[in-house]
Amino acid sequence: MIRFPHWLAMLLLALSLGAAPAVAQISGTPTNPVSPTISAEELELQKALTGGRIAGRITIPDAQQGSLIQPAGRDWRDFHNVTLAWVGGISVLGMAGIVLLFYLSKGRIKIDAGRSGRTIRRFGLLERTAHWMVASSFIVLAISGLNLTFGRFLLLPLVGPDSFATISLWGKYAHNFLSFPFTLGIAVMLLVWVKDNIPNGADIAWFKAGGGLIGSGHPPAARFNGGQKMVFWITVLGGTAVAVSGYFLVFPFFATDIAGQQLAHIVHGVVSVLMTAAMLGHIYIGSLGMEGAFDAMGSGDVDLNWAREHHSLWVDEQMSSARKTVAPDGARAAGAD
């Protein structure tokens, strides 16, 4: 028996089935050469609702250009123009208002016992250097930063576009480069002050007593009271957050993509305006708001009566350790034996 080749049967079958449609295709409408399933409108709507980007392959080196459409830009715009403006405006002006009301109602806080004329060393040279390095760079950073959000409404109409552009450009350079002394100072402050800023029970008592700001009297406090510890942690944690997010912004797309850049800006903006508001309170109470307070960061030596009123536990501790230096344990008064 001759075996009918299998492949021949398949060929015959294919020809008989395929012949009719092949003829129809030539005479009818040409079929769609590409899949028509894709819709720009639907893709854009989907990305706008669920987040993400329409992205693809590009043939140029700039990888950021692979992003075709990123509807998230609209959200970032809303954050920058609406959310940040309101959060910044309310927190900074609000704190300024609180400080003003406080000054008008309570006035400058005096040293109750008056100046004693004797001083006690509070901050050494390293501590004051770190403080003023952070403080001076922070003031420039805060003003140049606020200028990017509010300058076009407040300063631009006053000085005109050309001067405003020059001011803002130098503000940007200052902002970028002063980030280094700011960050270094924050690191030094953390190292020298963290041991005195661990929250403890005395802080709770201090806050319950209103910190001596609300009501009267001076709740006991160690080297740093509850409020100062708060300022310390706002500076260290907030400063770290603005430094890290700031370096993401200063090295654009080095370690992240457009979504990461937007997030870095959001963190940077919110934390910065809140820190600026907190620092307004700190600046007030450390200068105009309280007699004797500025000496701590000025000369480094504070009046003993000021120290007794505001940092009683710290003074006791300093006095007893000074006593030990003068008269070590086991020392006896002359003629005692």
Added chain:
Amino acid sequence: MARMKFLCDSDRCIECNACVTACKNEHEVPWGINRRRVVTINDGKPGERSISMACMHCTDAPCAAVCPTSCFYTTADAIVLHDKDTCIGCGYCFYACPFGAPQYPRVGNFGSRGKMDKCTYCAGGPQADNSPVEYVQYGSNRIAEGKLPLCAEMCSTKALLAGDGQMIATIYRERVRARGYGAGAWGWRTAYRETVTV
């Protein structure tokens, strides 16, 4: 006055990059800056499309809204332009732009990015039309000469259309009706809050 727009018919774009090259040559755009680029989505898969993209000259442009120095302005033809003399290179327009249009001549911020550069719709900048100073900063000003953007004029398959929004939308609708399909107008929903329905 016309309302100028771009429309890329991705069912016609063959990713030849002639628009990119035409733009770079016409305006002598420096190395590293691409005012226009072609992005291929679903590369090598069913539904692959190439789309030529540049600044879309948005209605209520996000770049202008976030610019700290208000350096953007819109022409009577609704073309979004900017003044490089007041740009500080902060990068905010890039964060807000849905299309990645703003470009910076220097990469890092410690090169301080330089003045932002983007598609001008071949309409130059705030300087006097077709003056040498305008050419150096923004490239040629074809609009002032009564011509349309070179990228669209050069397009070999006429995938990229430039001109009055209603006119190019009509051309696109006629094409879709004739051939029976079309992916739609890329970016129009995001840029103009409208779509080209057939």
